[in-house]
Amino acid sequence: MRDNDHYGPHDVLVVVDMQNDFCEGGALAVSGGSALVPGINAEIEAARAAEALVVASRDWHPVDHASFEHRGGPWPVHCVQDTPGAAFHPGLALPADTVRVSKATAFDADAYSAFDGTGLAGYLRDRGIDRVIVCGLALDVCVKATALDACREGFAVRLLEALSAAVDPDAIDDVRNALLEAGVEVRP
Numbered sequence: 001m002r003d004n005d006h007y008g009p010h011d012v013l014v015v016v017d018m019q020n021d022f023c024e025g026g027a028l029a030v031s032g033g034s035a036l037v038p039g040i041n042a043e044i045e046a047a048r049a050a051e052a053l054v055v056a057s058r059d060w061h062p063v064d065h066a067s068f069e070h071r072g073g074p075w076p077v078h079c080v081q082d083t084p085g086a087a088f089h090p091g092l093a094l095p096a097d098t099v100r101v102s103k104a105t106a107f108d109a110d111a112y113s114a115f116d117g118t119g120l121a122g123y124l125r126d127r128g129i130d131r132v133i134v135c136g137l138a139l140d141v142c143v144k145a146t147a148l149d150a151c152r153e154g155f156a157v158r159l160l161e162a163l164s165a166a167v168d169p170d171a172i173d174d175v176r177n178a179l180l181e182a183g184v185e186v187r188p
Contacts, residue, residue, distance in 0.1 A: 006046075006050060007046055007047045007049075007050035007052040007133070008050055008051075008052060009050065009051040009052060009128075010052075010128055010129055010130045010131060011047065011050070011052040011053070011129065011130075011131045011132075011133060012047075012052060012053040012054070012055055012124055012127075012129045012131070012132055012133065013043055013044060013047040013052060013053070013054050013055070013133045013135075014055045014056075014057060014114055014132055014133065014134045014135075014136075014146060014150075015040055015043075015044070015054070015055070015056045015057070015092070015094075015135060015136050016057050016114060016134060016135065016136030016137060016142050016143045016146050016164075017057055017058055017059055017079075017136055017137045017138070017142050017143075018033070018036070018037070018040065018056070018088055018089045018092050018136050018137060019058055019059065019079055019085065019086055019087065019088055019089065019137075020084055020085050020086070020087050020088075020089060020090075021059075021078040021079045021085035021086065022078075022079075022137040022138065023089050023137075026078070026085055027076050027077060027078040027079075027085055028075060028076055028078040028079075028167075030137050030138045030165045030166070030167055031165065031169075032165040033089075033137050033165055034089065034091070035165075036135070036136070036137070036163050036164070036165060037089055037091040037092055038091075039162065039163045040092065040135055040136070040163050041091070041092065041093045043133075043135065043160065043163060044093060044094070044095070045093075047133075048095060052133075053099065053124075053127060053129060054094070054095060054097075054098045054099070055098065055099045055100075055101055055114065055120070056088065056092075056094055056098050056099070056100050056101070057100075057101045057102075057103055057114035057118075057136075057142070057146065058079065058086065058088065058100065058101070058102055058103070059078065059079035059086065059103060059104050059142075060079065060081050060086060060102035060103065060104065060105050061078070061079050061080050061081060061086075061104055061105070062080070062081060062105065062106075062107050063080055063081075064107065065080075065104065065107060065110070066107060066108050066109060066110060067104065067110040073110065079104075081105075099123075101114050101118050101120055102118070103116060103117065103118055104116075112141055112142045112144075112145035112146075113142065113145035113146045113148070113149040114142075114146045114149075115146065115149035115150065115153060116145070116149065121149075121150075121153040121155075124155070129155070130155060130156060131155060131156040131157070131158065132147075132150040132155045132156070132157050132158070133157075133158045133160060134146050134147045134150065134157065134158070134159050134160065134164075135159070135160035135163035135164050136163070136164060137164070137165060138164075138165060138166055138167045139161070139164040139165060139166040139167075139171075139172065139175055140166040140167055140168055140171040140172070140175050141167060143159070143164045144175050144178070144179065147159050147179055147182075147184050148178075148179070148182055148184075151182045151183050151184060156185070157183070157184045157185065158184070158185040158186075158187055159179055159184050159185070159186045159187065160187055161176065161186055161187060161188050162187075162188055
């Protein structure tokens with residue numbers, strides 16, 4: 001039986017949207033985003049040492065994406081493909097074999113979850129993954145959506161809450177409760 005506090009070869013660490021535009025100084029900055037990097041790097045190292053898979057998701061929007069305010073969406077222009085804002089945070093230590101998942105790549109549809117339209121669930125099942133461990137940005141948007149979709153896809157899910165930051169800190173309790181209700185293990 002696997003020790004639930006450690007990684008194993010049937011686990012995946014999904015690092016959600018640790019991109020420049022979501023960190024301080026970015027177009028859609030989340031307070032405390034950059035401060036998560038050292039802890040996430042330690043998780044990546046622990047996952048790799050245990051032969052767990054590492055996945056990094058990213059918003060990868062085309063120019064004039066439907067989610068942008070000037071197109072009627074809720075967000076300012078952010079994470080446009082091949083721009084510095086869409087790049088992963090420069091301090092994030094992603095190994096060369098990290099699986100990079102690009103989401104929200106169609107002009108006319110947004111996607112918050114790393115599972116939304118990416119084929120990630122099937123890929124993970126093919127690799128024998130049974131537990132998804134999630135952290136990153138933003139807790140109340142893409143991290144929440146990714147964790148909920150992982151549950152819906154039948155994976156055991158753990159949220160690393162201390163390695164996630166919210167756009168709206170007042171939403172954290174509601175997010176935590178929604179995730180717990182869905183069956184996500186929330187690790188402070």
